[in-house]
Amino acid sequence: MRVHVTDAECDGQYTLAGGRAVESSPEEEPVTFANCYEDGTRADAYATLEFKNTYHLAFRDIPAILAEHVRGRKAVDFGCGTGRSTRFLRQLGFEVTGVDIAEDMIRKARELDPSGDYRLVPGDDLSALPAGTCDLVLAAFTFDNIAGGDIKLRILRDLARLLNWDGKLVLIVSRPEIYTHEWASFSTKNFPENQAAKSGDKVRIIVTDHADPRPVEDILWTDEAYREVFQEAHLGLQQKYEPLGREDEPYRWVSEVEIAPWAVYVLEGA
Numbered sequence: 104m105r106v107h108v109t110d111a112e113c114d115g116q117y118t119l120a121g122g123r124a125v126e127s128s129p130e131e132e133p134v135t136f137a138n139c140y141e142d143g144t145r146a147d148a149y150a151t152l153e154f155k156n157t158y159h160l161a162f163r164d165i166p167a168i169l170a171e172h173v174r175g176r177k178a179v180d181f182g183c184g185t186g187r188s189t190r191f192l193r194q195l196g197f198e199v200t201g202v203d204i205a206e207d208m209i210r211k212a213r214e215l216d217p218s219g220d221y222r223l224v225p226g227d228d229l230s231a232l233p234a235g236t237c238d239l240v241l242a243a244f245t246f247d248n249i250a251g252g253d254i255k256l257r258i259l260r261d262l263a264r265l266l267n268w269d270g271k272l273v274l275i276v277s278r279p280e281i282y283t284h285e286w287a288s289f290s291t292k293n294f295p296e297n298q299a300a301k302s303g304d305k306v307r308i309i310v311t312d313h314a315d316p317r318p319v320e321d322i323l324w325t326d327e328a329y330r331e332v333f334q335e336a337h338l339g340l341q342q343k344y345e346p347l348g349r350e351d352e353p354y355r356w357v358s359e360v361e362i363a364p365w366a367v368y369v370l371e372g373a
């Protein structure tokens with residue numbers, strides 16, 4: 104695996120999501136955004152991430168949350184990446200289809216989990232997945248990489264169509280504070296411009312748990328903005344969780360005990 108890659112090199116390698124510029128609604132400034140996961144080096148590094156440090160807080164409470172809200176075992180993992188979240192669901196007994204827009208990530212997911220079901224969905228086209236059949240659609244960190252309210256809305260509607268009458272959509276997303284603090288798994292101190300970012304703006308963050316030092320470019324999206332787009336998509340917010348680190352956990356917490364890095368939204372169709 105290649106590990107010595109510079110920031111400048113990374114910028115040069117970014118490709119536009121789905122090969123096109125992603126634009127937000129007409130009254131907003133258009134945001135041109137590249138999915139930085141369409142990259143073999145990133146995929147190799149991302150595949151080494153597990154559930155430790157700050158990521159522990161994203162997954163720690165998910166078994167209990169799913170046990171409380173989800174009946175049935177048929178799931179789609181939207182933005183499965185290299186399959187970490189898909190394998191997590193499989194271990195909980197879910198029958199999961201992992202889908203992703205990035206070929207390099209899907210290739211790694213299949214390599215790591217040859218018996219899993221991983222599918223490439225070019226251009227976010229989810230029409231090949233059967234409607235009305237899922238007990239659960241999980242999107243773990245995927246919405247951090249989706250630019251603009253219009254695209255978020257379209258994708259939320261598409262995901263809602265996959266749910267059965269009692270199905271739940273669970274989103275694990277980055278809270279805005281993740282981009283302005285230091286963490287066990289992330290650093291943002293080189294990006295002071297994140298402090299002024301508003302909902303919909305690009306922000307940068309470095310994952311310190313893996314070997315790729317290049318920043319990940321995400322889209323900041325506030326809780327208020329998420330609630331608006333959920334309403335527009337006719338998704339009911341059942342519950343929101345903001346897991347905090349605990350002093351007795353075996354990790355060197357930095358900000359995690361005081362500030363929650365992630366939000367978990369549990370949504371149901373109308």
Ligand SMILES: C[S@@+](CC[C@H](N)C(=O)[O-])C[C@H]1O[C@@H](n2cnc3c(N)ncnc32)[C@H](O)[C@@H]1O
Pocket residue numbers: 138140141181182183184185186187188202203204205208224227242243244245248249
């Ligand atoms: C931060 S990774 C998370 C991967 C995985 N869920 C995990 O927990 O490790 C986000 C993934 O979402 C994918 N993604 C971004 N936009 C997408 C879209 N519109 N449709 C499908 N996947 C998308 C990216 O390619 C990337 O693999």
